[in-house]
Amino acid sequence: MSNQLIQPRTLKGFRDFLPEMMLPREALIEVCKRVYRSYGFAPIDTPTLELFEILTGKGSEETDRQMYHFVDQGERHVGMRFDLTVPLARFVAQHSAQLGMPFKRYHIATVWRGEAPQAGRYREFMQCDFDTIGTTSLTSDIETGLVIIDLMKALGFERFEVRINNRKVLNGFLEKFGLAERATAVLRAIDKLPKVGPKAIETELSEVAKLNLEQTAAVIEMAQLAGEPQLILSQMADLISGNPLGEQGCEELRAMFAAFDELGVGKHVRIDPSIARGLDYYTGTIFETFLLDKPEIGSVCSGGRYDNLAGLFTREQLPGIGASLGLDRLLAAMEMLGMLPAAKTPAQIMIANFRNEDLAHYLRLAALLRQAGFNVEVYPDSKKLGAQFKFADRRGFQGVIVAGPDELQSQQVQLKWLADSSQTLVSIANSGENLINELNAKLNRSGTEVKM
Template sequence: MAPLIEPRVLKGFRDFLPAAEIERRELTEQIETSFRSFGFVPIDTPALEYTEILLGKGGGETEKQVYRFRDHGDRDVALRFDLTVPFARFMAEHRSELPLPFKRYHIAKVWRGENTQRGRYREFTQCDFDIVGSESAGADFEILLMMRETLRSIGVGDVTIRMNHRGVFNRFLRRLGIEDKSVEILRTVDKLSKIGMESTFLQLSELIGPEKAQNVLNYIQPHNTYKETLAAITEAAGGPGPDTERLETLHRFMEDAGIADIFVLDPSITRGLDYYTGVVYETFLNDLPDIGSVCSGGRYDNLAALYSKEQLPGVGASIGLDRLIAALEALGRTKKALGYAQVAIACTDESLGGHYQRLASQLRCAGVSCEVFTEAKKITQQYALAEKKGARWVIICPEDAFTHEPLRLTLRELTSRRDTEGLAVEELIRIVKG
């Protein structure tokens, strides 16, 4: 006999046992329900793509993390590391088949060979939603509203959405004469909440000198209200422009929709990635702000520039499912369901398997999920098994149940250990459905 192979998964990868997987499925189902209520439609793309498609822009850190190899046809291929790049390729390829503005969501796994010491996983799920083919403020606002409604629907409590506009910041940098350093400055400012004010100042000073570093730090301080902050950054940027007008319009939309209180204009929000060109936003849980942004996004003016000459402006956001689950766990709001069966049918005689399943079918038809036990173990063991599987009830069929009409059954409620005898199937269904 060959020696045994040690059963194990790769570092940074995970099995999901039933309780964890049920939680994940319920969460994604709630997220999908919310997306669909806004009229967004799902797409899917391959896990594996040409490397040239995925790494078109190059990009140092990403490139190092990508799972890349040569396939059977010696093609240079890679596993997707996010859902944005495949979506850009998808839009360039299928644009003519899709009604614009196109509103899509995509919930799927992505892979990055990240350093697992930072608590990161190498396989994780993203939930992206985007509106492509619209430059309107209404599209920006819809994504903001979806972020709020979707997070609300999954029970993480109240959220605060911190937003900003890349354009205003760029105008401000231009005025200071440091526009050429904008990417580095954006990246540094983006780390503010992680590294603190002092380190940010030192890093900025190295880039642009201490005086301008102080200017930048002053700029990124939020004021008391959205309107005050907007006035301050408008002035710092040299007066109104389409960018500040967009921020103003969005604020009016929030007021008209009656949800202005959850939005904060925060000039320190920049989103490190450089493909955003308009509004950017991050979402924080009021009950758990330290966990960081659970949903982030922004506006880009040309999604598919690498693959197509046609301009495709859009706006979107992404929910990180793993961080969200970590948040729900920290808040004690996971559901910890063990299974789906409400009822288990005990097996007291293995030769009655057909009858048990016929009874179970009646329950299932009535909308009661029902597991049939197939082994005639001691009844107390069967109660224990039913409890482990999360069922609330066990049906016991008396010895002669299936030879005498009508069928009379015993129903046990597991928590109270109370038995009710002599029930007809219809009565039993009524009790179980409450």
């Protein structure tokens, strides 16, 4: 027998969630579900493990390298999913007949990537995807933008910006300037522009990607377009003119922004020609979402349109569009911005244990209140009231019910509200009708914001 203790710790890039983290995390998930459902997206789930060949097909070498994989007891090569899009591709290829098109689904689940952790970047994190499969209608592109905006607002954000671009514009532009072969290098450079500035990009383009002066100038001009959508669009149209693909991309952006304006959400969207997105399966509209107060944390909701989601798994052409909210990154940002409440309990009400002889009364009262929809905890030990109040305060309860022999005798309880120290004597006769009304009034009044 060894007395050697094992040091309790978590794997690099993996973390535990304490109640004060988990409560807002679950609340965010609830908000996501609510918003997705409000647009008709239906929930699905897929296995966390897939055959390695399913997961590796689409990705680049980079994603293959980042994927957790192993050989199982049956000699199968197994991978842990690193996003929800590849499993979706397999899923729709396998079930498209039962699903019917267009198909709108949301999928909230954990994914794993063995990359270097940084602030807001973990090896295990949750994505909240929503996608519309089986239609090329621009309506879906617009709707995807609206979902992102609704989502961010419902999560309590006002200062955010959805940056939108279109791969057709980018690809048309590359075609026009004879850069199609060097697309990856150029797009990568463009994507980096806001971070490192035009000078660094100029060097990278001419020296690494070997562009000539005219090409370099055009790329930088394109990527730096800024201002009102109309202004960007007209300048973009000039740059791209003569290339049908690029012109189509411009037209799509124009139609989308016209819709956003009509719907009054113009202030949350912006055309950003420097958004390229790494994943090469995007073919049309692309989105990234930034918090204006925490831009350095990166995009918290990204996505775009793809022509052929499941080409690896079926001959059926399945176009689609979707985006993914990075729940853990968002949560990290909210923590840094002090947006998380401090409560460590989901319960609003604590019933103090005045003396053990009255335990049955406490339990009965708790049951009554739970039935009325409140979360209630009975303090287990008949410690002194001071200690019980201290506990209630630190744990984050909003109200404490004290029912000593005097109160119980007259079918009453003391209801103390911690935030303002108010205390009232309330009757619990008639199945606690008065108490329930009182609690409803108090909790509704203080519960206007998103409940976490």
